[in-house]
Structure formats: C-alpha cells, structure tokens
Amino acid sequence: MKIITKNGVIYNSLSVSIISDLINSVKTLVVVVSDDRKINYDKNNEFIDDITQDELNKGLEAVKEILANENELLKEYFLMFKEVSTQEASLKYAKEFKKDEIDKARDKAIEGGVSFKDKIFQSSEKDRNLLTSTVSLFSIAKQVPEDFVWITQDNTAVPFTLEELIQLGSIMANSVNTNTIKARELKDKIEQATSLEELNQIAWENKE
Structure with a gap:
C-alpha cells in the first residue's frame, strides 16, 4: 500500500x-x-x-x-x-544514484565516437559489432574490396584498407576497456565513501 x-x-x-x-x-x-x-x-x-x-x-x-x-x-x-x-539510508541510496551516474557516463564515453584518420567514427555496440564482422569477413581474403569506405559519424565516406579497419577496431576496443576500468575504479571509491561530502567529490571527470 x-x-x-x-x-x-x-x-x-x-x-x-x-x-x-x-x-x-x-x-x-x-x-x-x-x-x-x-x-x-x-x-x-x-x-x-x-x-x-x-x-x-x-x-x-x-x-x-x-x-x-x-x-x-x-x-x-x-x-x-x-x-x-537517517544518514545511513541517505548514504546508501546516494551511492546507488552515484553508481548509476558513473555507468551512464561510461556508456556515453564508450558510445560517443572515436577519433581516427582525423575523423570521428560511431562506436555504439551495434557499430563495434558491425566492424568486427566486417574485419572477420575481409580477413579471409586479406583485403577489402576496391574503393571500400567506412562511414564517419557525420556521414562522410572515408576510404579504408583492411589494416586501417583493424586499427579502428583496436581503438574502439581500447576505449571500451579504458572506460570500463575507469568506471570500476570510481565505483570502488563510491563504495568506500563514508559520508555524503566524500561521495560528492567523486565524479567521472576526476583524473585520480
């Protein structure tokens, strides 16, 4: 009720x-x-x-x-x-909200695009999966089709070699790993916080 x-x-x-x-x-x-x-x-x-x-x-x-x-x-x-x-209840739920905030910041960083060849390329999970499938397909022939292009975030067609596709995939994978680790470290700090004041000092922008 x-x-x-x-x-x-x-x-x-x-x-x-x-x-x-x-x-x-x-x-x-x-x-x-x-x-x-x-x-x-x-x-x-x-x-x-x-x-x-x-x-x-x-x-x-x-x-x-x-x-x-x-x-x-x-x-x-x-x-x-x-x-x-109570302070205990306030801190408990403040930690939950802060962790949600960090998760959203992590996802935004991962899916906000990556820079390569002086362009920004989409990096959502769908885009990463498509890139992985494309690399796997063309790796069999060890080359991409003639005049092959990959589309940037602003819909520009950019010529790509197989090696460059692999490099782009590596950049995306590194972004996922780096931001996931960053989020994990921040959430560990959140869990260890003993006051709301200490909790409020924790933010995605922190470089520590």
Whole structure:
C-alpha cells in the first residue's frame, strides 16, 4: 500500500505526473507500507506521521522505478528523502544514484565516437559489432574490396584498407576497456565513501 507522508492519503497507483505533483506542489514523500498496517490519526483526525525508515526506503524504491527516465525529478525527490532519513539510508541510496551516474557516463564515453584518420567514427555496440564482422569477413581474403569506405559519424565516406579497419577496431576496443576500468575504479571509491561530502567529490571527470 502506498501512502504519502503529509496526510496519510492512500494511492492505488503512481505515475510520473502524480509524483511530480507530490514533489512540487504537495511537498511530500511516498512510502510503501504493508496492506494490514494501521494508519494512525489523532483526536482531531490529523495524520500521525509514525513512518519508519524502512517504509521510506521502500517508497523511494517504488519512486525510482517510475522515475527511471526522469533524472531531475528523482534528484528533487531524493533531496526531500534525505531531509527526513537517517544518514545511513541517505548514504546508501546516494551511492546507488552515484553508481548509476558513473555507468551512464561510461556508456556515453564508450558510445560517443572515436577519433581516427582525423575523423570521428560511431562506436555504439551495434557499430563495434558491425566492424568486427566486417574485419572477420575481409580477413579471409586479406583485403577489402576496391574503393571500400567506412562511414564517419557525420556521414562522410572515408576510404579504408583492411589494416586501417583493424586499427579502428583496436581503438574502439581500447576505449571500451579504458572506460570500463575507469568506471570500476570510481565505483570502488563510491563504495568506500563514508559520508555524503566524500561521495560528492567523486565524479567521472576526476583524473585520480
């Protein structure tokens, strides 16, 4: 059962628009409680906020799922969550958000293109797989067809030899490896952080 911390109102379902309104207009959090949990009110019929940290945590998990593609809204919700949560819970979820941030930065770096022959070539997983298949196919003949070209990110046709295709593949593979290692090292630092202040110092741009 989902209720809001401001007045104990029950929500049968949630959506991005509902959560946005709860954040910006109502200024309240969502919690998930067991269906048989008693909602308490005082003698004036005012909601008694006896919400536990575990119920707050479950509410955040539910909101995270709905706001998976709404990063800014989720950040706003988490700021409210931290205000009423224990330091332990705040740090736990801040680490999860930071790891997600690092994963997205890693994927962007890997798939954002690589430089070769003074051009930028697409480097998404689909592009890397296509390049690998192409190299494998032409390696049998040990050469590419006459006038063979590879398309750049801006759709320019660039002549390529088999050796150059192999070099491009090597650059892409190195980018995947380098950025994966970088992400792993940063996530290790995230796991070791003991405070929100320390956690906030960790970013993809860090060179350490």
